[in-house]
Amino acid sequence: xxxxxxxxxxxxxxxxxxxxxxxxxxxxxxxxxxxxxxxxxxxxxxxxxxxxxxxxxxxxxxxxxxxxxxxxxxxxxxxxxxxxxxxxxxxxxxxxxxxxxxxxxxxxxxxxxxxxxxxxxxxxxxxxxxxxxxxxxxxxxxxxxxxxxxxxxxxxxxxxxxxxxxxxxxxxxxxxxxxxxxxxxxxxxxxxxxxxxxxxxxxxxxxxxxxxxxxxxxxxxxxxxxxxxxxxxxxxxxxxxxxxxxxxxxxxxxxxxxxxxxxxxxxxxxxxxxxxxxxxxxxxxxxxxxxxxxxxxxxxxxxxxxxxxxxxxxxxxxxxxxxxxxxxxxxxxxxxxxxxxx
Amino acid sequence: xxxxxxxxxxxxxxxxxxxxxxxxxxxxxxxxxxxxxxxxxxxxxxxxxxxxxxxxxxxxxxxxxxxxxxxxxxxxxxxxxxxxxxxxxxxxxxxxxxxxxxxxxxxxxxxxxxxxxxxxxxxxxxxxxxxxxxxxxxxxxxxxxxxxxxxxxxxxxxxxxxxxxxxxxxxxxxxxxxxxxxxxxxxxxxxxxxxxxxxxxxxxxxxxxxxxxxxxxxxxxxxxxxxxxxxxxxxxxxxxxxxxxxxxxxxxxxxxxxxxxxxxxxxxxxxxxxxxxxxxxxxxxxxxxxxxxxxxxxxxxxxxxxxxxxxxxxxxxxxxxxxxxxxxxxxxxxxxxxxxxxxxxxxxxxxxxxxxxxxxxxxxxxxxxxxxxxxxxxxxxxxxxxxxxxxxxxxxxxxxxxxxxxxxxxxxxxxxxxxxxxxxxxxxxxxxxxxxxxxxxxxxxxxxxxxxxxxxxxxxxxxxxxxxxxxxxxxxxxxxxxxxxxxxxxxxxxxxxxxxxxxxxxxxxxxxxxxxxxxxxxxxxxxxxxxxxxxxxxxxxxxxxxxxxxxxxxxxxxxxxxxxxxxx
Numbered sequence: 001x002x003x004x005x006x007x008x009x010x011x012x013x014x015x016x017x018x019x020x021x022x023x024x025x026x027x028x029x030x031x032x033x034x035x036x037x038x039x040x041x042x043x044x045x046x047x048x049x050x051x052x053x054x055x056x057x058x059x060x061x062x063x064x065x066x067x068x069x070x071x072x073x074x075x076x077x078x079x080x081x082x083x084x085x086x087x088x089x090x091x092x093x094x095x096x097x098x099x100x101x102x103x104x105x106x107x108x109x110x111x112x113x114x115x116x117x118x119x120x121x122x123x124x125x126x127x128x129x130x131x132x133x134x135x136x137x138x139x140x141x142x143x144x145x146x147x148x149x150x151x152x153x154x155x156x157x158x159x160x161x162x163x164x165x166x167x168x169x170x171x172x173x174x175x176x177x178x179x180x181x182x183x184x185x186x187x188x189x190x191x192x193x194x195x196x197x198x199x200x201x202x203x204x205x206x207x208x209x210x211x212x213x214x215x216x217x218x219x220x221x222x223x224x225x226x227x228x229x230x231x232x233x234x235x236x237x238x239x240x241x242x243x244x245x246x247x248x249x250x251x252x253x254x255x256x257x258x259x260x261x262x263x264x265x266x267x268x269x270x271x272x273x274x275x276x277x278x279x280x281x282x283x284x285x286x287x288x289x290x291x292x293x294x295x296x297x298x299x300x301x302x303x304x305x306x307x308x309x310x311x312x313x314x315x316x317x318x319x320x321x322x323x324x325x326x327x328x329x330x331x332x333x334x335x336x337x338x339x340x341x342x
Numbered sequence: 343x344x345x346x347x348x349x350x351x352x353x354x355x356x357x358x359x360x361x362x363x364x365x366x367x368x369x370x371x372x373x374x375x376x377x378x379x380x381x382x383x384x385x386x387x388x389x390x391x392x393x394x395x396x397x398x399x400x401x402x403x404x405x406x407x408x409x410x411x412x413x414x415x416x417x418x419x420x421x422x423x424x425x426x427x428x429x430x431x432x433x434x435x436x437x438x439x440x441x442x443x444x445x446x447x448x449x450x451x452x453x454x455x456x457x458x459x460x461x462x463x464x465x466x467x468x469x470x471x472x473x474x475x476x477x478x479x480x481x482x483x484x485x486x487x488x489x490x491x492x493x494x495x496x497x498x499x500x501x502x503x504x505x506x507x508x509x510x511x512x513x514x515x516x517x518x519x520x521x522x523x524x525x526x527x528x529x530x531x532x533x534x535x536x537x538x539x540x541x542x543x544x545x546x547x548x549x550x551x552x553x554x555x556x557x558x559x560x561x562x563x564x565x566x567x568x569x570x571x572x573x574x575x576x577x578x579x580x581x582x583x584x585x586x587x588x589x590x591x592x593x594x595x596x597x598x599x600x601x602x603x604x605x606x607x608x609x610x611x612x613x614x615x616x617x618x619x620x621x622x623x624x625x626x627x628x629x630x631x632x633x634x635x636x637x638x639x640x641x642x643x644x645x646x647x648x649x650x651x652x653x654x655x656x657x658x659x660x661x662x663x664x665x666x667x668x669x670x671x672x673x674x675x676x677x678x679x680x681x682x683x684x685x686x687x688x689x690x691x692x693x694x695x696x697x698x699x700x701x702x703x704x705x706x707x708x709x710x711x712x713x714x715x716x717x718x719x720x721x722x723x724x725x726x727x728x729x730x731x732x733x734x735x736x737x738x739x740x741x742x743x744x745x746x747x748x749x750x751x752x753x754x755x756x757x758x759x760x761x762x763x764x765x766x767x768x769x770x771x772x773x774x775x776x777x778x779x780x781x782x783x784x785x786x787x788x789x790x791x792x793x794x795x796x797x798x799x800x801x802x803x804x805x806x807x808x809x810x811x812x813x814x815x816x817x818x819x820x821x822x823x824x825x826x827x828x829x830x831x832x833x834x835x836x837x838x839x840x841x842x843x844x845x846x847x848x849x850x851x852x853x854x855x856x857x858x859x860x861x862x863x864x865x866x867x868x869x870x871x872x873x874x875x876x877x878x879x880x881x882x883x884x885x886x887x888x889x890x891x892x893x894x895x896x897x898x899x900x901x902x903x904x905x906x907x908x909x910x
Contacts, residue, residue, distance in 0.1 A: 018872065019826050021590060021593070021823060022590045022820055023590050023591045025589070025590050068450070069426070069450060071426035076446065076447055080626060083450075084457075084623065084626020085626050085627075087454075087619075087622045088619050088622045088623040091618045092616060092619035095612045095617075097612070098608045098609070098612030099612040099613065102605050102608035102612065103609075106604055107600075108605075110598050110599060111381075111598070111601055112591065112596050113383040115595055117712060118712065167541070170555075171537065171541045171545075172540060172544045172549075176539070176540055179536060193642050194640070223420070224418060224420055227548060227639070228548060228549055230642065231548060232546070234642055267526075269526065269681070270527055270661065271522045271523065271526040272526075287644055287645065287646035287647075287648065288648075289661050290745070290756055303760075305665065305682070307669035307681055334526070335529050335530065335679070336530065336682070337529040338534075338535050339677075341671060341677060342676070
């Protein structure tokens with residue numbers, strides 16, 4: 001060890017305050033070091049392990065060609081299991097064999113190597129600093145202030161040529177106003193999710209909960225756009241005994257129809273579908289983070305991380321007895337965001 | 343310059359291997375590298391394998407991931423699926439989901455590769471976390487390895503991103519709901535939240551762009567970053583040489599172990615195959631992410647008891663615990679969704695604070711020298727306690743992220759469990775700190791006891807006088823060295839203030855704060871036994887076995903076992 005000023009060797013000598021380092025423990029011989037039989041045995045074990053690997057590879061190839069998928073879950077499971085186990089043996093044979101070889105047959109005498117301080121020695125540092133100084137002098141960067149400024153500006157600005165087009169394009173039209181709009185508007189029929197069949201008020205029994213989507217054409221329901229619209233328009237509708245309702249909020253007295261009440265199904269916490277309805281307590285539970293809403297009390301939050309009630313969809317029936325929306329939601333649905341109330 | 347003029351005739355190669363080595367070295371100069379690295383010494387310990395598991399599972403991820411990209415279609419275009427399994431036949435689904443089904447049911451070995459890939463991701467994160475624990479509790483992050491600690495920490499974060507982006511690719515109901523949650527979290531960011539949501543999804547959630555975008559991140563950008571960081575991480579391991587556990591002959595100035603070639607070539611190379619083998623076994627026998635049971639993404643359905651992969655559970659847990667009252671509307675009708683923002687950001691900020699720990703510890707310890715011999719965790723009670731407190735915090739959050747499963751399995755009220763965790767997430771870490779520190783101090787005392795009095799042998803001897811004693815066998819010098827070779831750091835001395843009391847002195851105030859923090863770290867400490875103490879204890883012969891305080895006072899009047907813990 002040389003020039004390692006920072007690496008202090010603690011207590012090189014034993015004294016009254018410090019014990020002396022006893023040095024590397026004595027080497028203990030393994031069986032294979034002294035007993036030729038044990039040595040041979042260990043070698044045989046390694047040979048067996050590598051042979052297992054070869055057999056594993058052969059079985060894996062056989063399994064690949066022999067076990068064909070039959071389209072059932074069970075068939076795929078069998079193929080996965082056989083192929084995977086064969087690969088396991090092919091790999092484990094090599095791995096365990098190599099480790100066993102190293103542990104039983106290769107030298108296990110500990111070797112000591114010196115460390116050097118991580119820092120470069122002083123003379124190296126001096127040369128390094130000198131070289132940098134030479135380079136700076138060559139370039140004359142120190143004297144040419146304007147040049148320096150322009151180079152720095154140019155390098156700092158050019159990434160904008162990539163970043164600005166990228167960032168401004170990935171956000172689409174940036175029309176975040178779409179958060180406020182859903183497919184619901186005056187007269188939109190409530191239909192069953194996912195069939196799209198309109199719902200007659202008389203078909204909804206007391207105590208039942210119905211997953212609802214707005215009525216759209218069948219073709220529209222096959223489009224990608226529908227998924228994004230559905231993610232906002234989902235509604236959960238339940239029918240209560242009208243006497244179970246707590247007094248309605250001002251202006252919402254006529255938003256229900258004969259005990260049928262409809263709320264946005266998108267949680268006001270982070271936007272999971274609030275899909276679990278507890279008939280006895282009239283509670284809606286979000287399975288993601290357990291926000292609990294009281295359907296009988298305007299879907300107010302009774303527990304969990306959500307703050308706001310679920311937005312209510314005002315409903316009524318049309319001339320044929322089908323449930324329709326009186327209007328769209330009167331507030332943005334789903335999780336809160338900065339300009340929600342603006 | 344031709345090779346014939348530079349090659350000394352003495353090393354003229356004659357064997358085939360010699361000739362090809364000569365050919366290679368003439369063109370690459372690889373001889374330098376072989377000379378430098380072939381017999382490089384690495385210390386041996388099982389806990390050094392944790393980082394290796396992380397490295398190898400990453401390699402497995404690359405191999406299986408390449409297989410998967412051959413069959414995965416990163417597109418959200420919808421079409422009606424025809425094929426296995428029967429339950430999915432005829433459903434409208436995205437190409438991403440359909441190709442996931444095809445690679446599982448039609449590509450032979452496809453499901454196996456998917457399952458190995460997923461298990462490898464879980465093991466990758468688990469081994470990173472346990473490797474970090476090893477590094478933290480043994481103080482391997484001290485100079486000169488602070489940068490490598492930070493690189494490793496960045497790897498943890500990129501690993502989280504890799505996991506999340508990969509998990510979302512199949513476009514199934516579960517991962518779609520995960521994206522919905524991510525969208526809700528992003529929207530809660532003040533001022534720019536809505537625009538961030540558009541930035542990510544290219545429009546309204548979920549849109550038709552998120553899967554291709556995640557795919558590019560998952561298979562190109564993030565693996566490239568991980569690969570670069572891994573290379574840097576390993577380069578520093580070579581530059582610094584590996585740390586070693588304390589023991590006879592192990593010093594900060596040397597490294598004791600076995601040579602890379604052949605021992606570690608066989609052991610570490612073999613271990614790669616073992617890790618790959620175990621992951622194959624898991625992929626073969628344990629079903630994971632059976633997306634055909636969840637179905638293609640549809641915003642409507644959801645199932646209770648759905649958990650994210652384990653490494654995301656802490657965020658899920660903190661989201662569940664935060665009470666909703668934290669959301670408010672400020673002047674100007676701006677909505678502050680602190681009920682989402684705080685639980686999403688706070689754990690990440692805490693993690694980042696944790697990443698800065700090495701610098702804080704160096705400052706309160708006034709320790710600026712190089713360390714290559716590791717600490718035994720018990721010899722740094724406060725550090726070990728802090729580590730356990732952090733761990734407890736995240737483990738409690740992870741359990742809180744499973745509160746619905748706990749409620750179902752143990753027939754408990756979910757509301758009560760949530761309230762319990764709301765309190766326990768603050769109390770638990772404090773308790774973990776306190777009890778860990780006490781255990782460490784206790785173990786140190788036990789070490790002192792062993793060094794001073796030796797092992798109990800169970801042999802009872804009666805003297806002629808009728809006195810009974812148990813014979814103690816002294817420690818051999820290797821056993822003793824492990825127990826006495828450490829430094830019990832003292833709190834920083836508070837410098838004298840510049841000027842009279844009451845004058846403003848920023849430097850002094852800062853020094854005072856650091857000294858206070860230092861006292862928190864080191865006011866409770868157990869000094870190692872010195873040879874003088876041992877000699878004093880031995881000079882009293884067999885009396886050490888006798889109970890009673892007066893004997894202790896006789897054994898070591900200045901440093902009795904009970905008095906060495908110096909408290910303020």
